[in-house]
Structure formats: C-alpha cells, structure tokens
Amino acid sequence: MILRLAIGSLLARALTVGMTILAIALSVALFLGVEKVRTGAKASFADTISGTDLIVGARSGSVQLLLYSVFRIGNATNNLTWESYQDIAVRAEVDWIVPISLGDSHRQFRVMGTTTAFFDRYKYRSGQLLAVRGGAIMDDLFDAVVGADVAATLGYSVGDPIVVAHGLASFTEHEDQPFRISGILEKTGTPVDRTVIVSLEAIEAIHVDWQSGAQIPGQSTSPDVIRQMDLQPQAITAALIGVKSRLQVFGLQRAINEYPQEPLLAILPGVALQELWQIVGIAETALIGVSAMVVVTALIGMMATIFSSLNERRREMAIFRAMGARPRVILGLLVLEAILMAALGAVLGLALLYVGLFVGQPLIDSAFGLWLPIEPLTLREAWVLLGVVAAGAIVSMVPAWRAYRMSLADGMMVRI
Template sequence: MSLLKLACRSILNRRITALLTVVSIAISVALLLGVERIRVEAKNSFTNTISGTDLIVGARSSGINLLLYSVFHIGDATNNISRETWEDIASDPTVDWTIPVSLGDSHRGYRVVGTNTAMFEHFRHAGDQPLVFANGKAFSDLYDAVIGADVATELGYTTGQSITLAHGVEMVSLQSHDDKPFRISGILQRTGTPMDRAILISLQGIEALHVDWHNGAPPIPGLTVSADKARNLSLEPEAITAFYVGLKSRMATFRLQRLINEYPQEALLAVLPGVALQQLWQLVGVAEKALLGVAALVVLAGLTGMLTAILTSLNERRREMAILRSVGARPGHIFFLLMFESLFYALAGCLLGNLLLYGLLFVAQPLAQGWLGLHLTISLPGLFELGLMIAIITAALLLGLFPALRAYRNSLADGLTIRV
C-alpha cells in the first residue's frame, strides 16, 4: 500500500476529529478572505465616491478639508467663492462642465446641498455610474427637493411630501425656514456615497430661503418675504461653497489647477479628487488593517487547533506507529504521514473556506448593495488572496513539523515495541 493511500486511510479512521479540524480552519479562512474582500471593496467604494470629476475647487484650505465639506458634506468651508469667480473659471476653454455646491442648511441632521441640474447630468460615482432616480424626477420648481435613499428610508419620505428646511446643520434647529416649505420631487437610488444622506435643491432655492436674511441673521418680524413673493425676485446666487470641474481633456488638468491655485482675485484651492481621497483613506483606513489583523489571528487560532488535535492523538496512535514499523515503515515514513495530515487539513480547510465564502457572498451581495450601497464583487481569488492561502498552507506545514518530529522520535525510541 502506498504511503499516500495509507495517510488517507489514517485520516478517514479519525474522520470526526478530522472533519471538525477542517471545518474550524475553513471558518477561519472564510473570515480572513471575507474581511479582505470587504476591505478591498470598501476602499474601492470610498475612492469611487466621486468619479469623472477632474478638479474640486473651493476656498483655500487643506485638500482633505475641501474634500470633506464638498463631497462628504462634513464640516464647513473657510470661505465662499463669488459667482463671478466661478463663472470666470467655468468659461475657460478647457472646461467642459462645472457643478456648483452650496452648503449651509439642513433637515433633521441631513445636509441640504444647493446645486443645479448639472449634478444629475455630470456627477459620477463608482467608476461611471450617474445619479439614478428610484422615484420622481429632478427639481424643476423653485421649491422642489431631491432626497437621497437614506433620507427617504430613515425618515419615511415619499415623493410629493412637503418638508421644512432649517438654517445650520444641527439635528434640532431653532431657525427653521417654515415659511418656505419644499416639495420632494424625486428620490435617488442608493449609491453608497454621501449623496444617500443629502437633500438636493436648486441654487435659487437656497437664495429664496435666505432672501430676507441679512448677514446671517434671521429676518426681522414684519419684514419677511413670503414664498410667493420670493419667486418674483432675482435669486441668482452671489456666492457658492465649491464646485466640481470636468475638463474636455485631462491633459489640461495640471495647467488649470495651477491657474486656480494662483488665482489673483480670490484665495482658491483646486485638488484632484483621486489624490485627496487616497490621502483621506490613509487617515481612516487604519481600522480595516486592524480588522484584517484580527482575522489573521483567528486563522492562527484555527491552525493551533489543528496542531492541538494532532498532538493530542499522538499518544493514542503509538500502537499504530509500531504496527507500521513492524510492516516495514521507516521513521521517515511516519514523519511523512504526519506532515501529509497537516497539509490535508490546510488544503481542505482552504477549499471549504472558499466554498463557504462564495456561498455567503451570493447571499450577502444583494443585501449589502441594498442596505449599504456596497457592491461585493463575486470573482476568482486575486493574487493577494491566493498569497494569503499559500501563507496559511505554509503555516500549517510549519506547525505540522512539531507533531511530525515528535512522532519521528517516538518511532525511533519505540521501535517495534510501544514504550509507555
């Protein structure tokens, strides 16, 4: 009988213990590869929060701060940009389109973003995905609003419903624009980006809310401007918070960026979204590395369980080893049997772990897409994942050396007679 067949029969003879060992390693492998898959997809989703935009322009500050308030709607700008400056840069021959962003108001903790219809035409995320409506349409009236998927889900809003916006970004604001209610004209499909938690209205809508405000102070009683009267006023914005820029050719990106950063009329900053997102990920990506480390420790615990199972069975198998010696097996053959057992556990655990992972991915993919806006790709393992599995198999073989060497020494000491 060949050594390989003998090793397989030995494992089959202890099938319950072997099965439990394989399952424990499989769960560990599935966890490790699952965390790695989620880590990669989360990073891709993060870096694809905004796509197809060549530059983001705002008041001079840090690039990360500009990215936070203009894309993630976190924090506030150090200053606004005048309409003349925005229109001047937008008129550059290399500029294809611009999307203005105006912040300042909120609704029950969700940021209100003033913009124009260019947002629905040119904004892209996750590569080249546009904003798509789950219900309704883009704003067309002065008091129309488009809400993100999270706003609709968490607040239970539907199209046609009226909402009241408030000044500032607090959850509960004492300065409500209750005299100018907005009607929900559309609800966006989930994107997995900050757009899910935004309320989009027109720039003119932002101006209408504050037409009777002066220097940031609420209107004086008796001097308010009604919603109907505001329709007849000039509501072109004097300033915006930031704007996105799309170029006709990316060859002009650095030239226009330098021109904006050296703009003489205002202190401006233009950043490349991809670069700023990578910088921000370096700050917030520590948690995913820690999670990957925890998963690696779980794999180590599974392999340690394998080592414990093999070591525990050695004393029970000394009679088996003696019988093998009596039929001509050498100590080296005993060593091979134990090493093959470790290799079998690692290979079977990796295979079963992958099957378990892909089964979970098939179940979790639509749930993650619908609830989190996170797309989990179901594809063959990448190079890094293959490297992780090779590392697991190598670690199993290294750990398998301990029981294999012990069995080797026992077989030399026992010979054909078991020594207790």
C-alpha cells in the same frame, strides 16, 4: 503509499478531522472575505466621485475640501464668490461646471444647493449616473430631491413636505418656506444617499429674510413674492469641473490656485482620495490583523488536535513500526495529514467565500452601497491560500516531531 495511509488515517478519524477542516475553512473564508470587503470598500471609496476632473473651493487643505464638498463632512473655511465661479466657468479649458452650496441641514442630514446639471454630471462607481427611484428631479423653486438614506430613515415619500433648518444642528428652521419632496434617488453607497438636494435659487430664497445668520425680526416674505426676485447667489461653497482635455487639467489647476482675485484651491479628486484613504487606512490594517489571527487560531487548533490524538494513535504508530516503517515515515505521515487538512480547509473556505459572495452581493449593495465583485482569485489571495497550507505543515512539525521521538522509543523497547 504514504499518501494512501494519510488519507485512510484521516477517514478513520472523520469527525475530529472534519471539525478541524471546518474551522480552517471558516477562518480562511473570513480572511478572504475581509480581503474582498477591504478591496471593495477601497474601490467604492475611490468611486465616490467619478468623471470629475477638479474640485474648486476656498483655499484650505485638499483633504478638507474633499471632505466637505464630496463627503459632506465638516465645513468650508470660506466661500467661493459667484463672480470667481463665473470667471472659471467661461475659461476655454472648462467643458462643464456644477456649483455646490452647503450650510443648512434637515434632521441631521446635509442640504445641498446645486443645479439640475448635478444629476447629469455627478458620477460614481466608474461612471454610473444618479437615478431617480420615484418622482422626478426638482422643477419648482421649493422642490427637493432626497437621497435613499434620507427617505428610508425619515420614512419620506414623494410629495411629503420638509422644512430645512438653518445651519447644522440648528433649532432654527425656515418654517415659512417649506419644501416638497419631488423625487427620491436610488441608493448609491455615496454621501448623496444622506443628502437633501435643492436648487441654488432655493438656498437664496429661504435666506431672503435672514441677515448675519439670523432672521430679521418681524420680516417674512411670502413665497409668491420671493419667486419674483432675482435669486442669483452671491457665493457658493465649491464647484465640480470637467475639462475638455485631460492634458489641460494641470494647467487649469495651476491657474485656479494662482487666481489673483481671491485665494482658491483646485484639487484632483483621485489624488485627494488617496490622501484620505491613507489617513483612514489604519482600520484596514486592523481588519487584516484580526482575520489573520483567526486563521492562526484555527491552525493552532489543528496542532492541538494532532497532539491530543498522539496517545490514542500510539498503537497505530507501533503497528507501523512493526511493519518496518522508519520514524521519519511517521513524521512525514503526520505532516502530510496536516497538509491535507489545511489544503481541504483552504479549498472549502474558498468555496464558502464564493457562495457567500453570490448570495450576499445584491443584499450588501442594496443595504450599504458596497459592491463586492465576484472575480477570480487574485495573486495575493492565491498566496494566502498557499500560506495557509504551508503554515499547516509548519505547525504540524511540533506534534510530528513528538510522534517521531515516541515511535523511536517504542521501536527500541524490548518486548517479552
């Protein structure tokens, strides 16, 4: 009986109630959307590098090593000598190893020297390999492969020439040894998108005429002569390692950390990523806080709507009282109406969320490399929806109590 009355009352005020439900729906969709983006960003963050068991570099901090070797942020405190790299490479536990050399740049994008094995071993998003959108992996000494963001920002195509600058934010360029873009990578949503990749030998080649960070005055070796040189590097920045058995990871890590020839550090990418996420996790808390405030604002708006309708509904309440309804029935009616509005808003918000995910998922993935999976509600999200309904019932108690007192006073009035 009371449910039918509540539904009829809501339908009688369809426009006002509809706007209130829409406000709750939009706030719920925003809150759950932020939750999806948060979890998607965290998963994408953790999937920046996948399938690599250890990262090795000069001894520093684990987060610092992760930042400059994977995210291209900051610089190494020191390099890893080529002899040490070779010693590690021949250890029985090592299945594969990929060297990385950093230090130069191209128009604010980092340049990374490595081997072609990088394209076979670097994985992201739970095991995906890098894919070439156009062209091919570098084959010539002065070939370069650029990430999707590099190509999009600078308008590059396969075959375009590029000149690498010495160091970061440097005005000195290696103009005498220009590169040619041999390939452009598909967007990955990882720092690879913002990287220019060349061979280790190419890094050595462009520094043939350089000494102590500066070009030797008057010296310029032709590319043909450089091609005949021994371009084995003396040092690299870091190395990615895959082990033959996961049981050997910690033993190899300990051996590298105790390497007697030079101070080295081996880190587990997953552990270092968790440490880094804890540092940047304050943004996650801020997002949740802002979206929660939007939901609270919508619920307060619902309470204000109920309050504003009380005087208009005084006649309705008097009729209910005249028909024998007790004041607690009036209170229960308003609370039930609020629960129905909150529940309808939550369901509509959930529908808006999944429609938005279905439409926006490929667009967000292609634009930002952020994968938002379309999955059933998690337990946490289900509790959020129930919490919205419960909060709707709670905030409605204030106007419902006022209606209870009004109906009680009206029932005690003497009518002539």
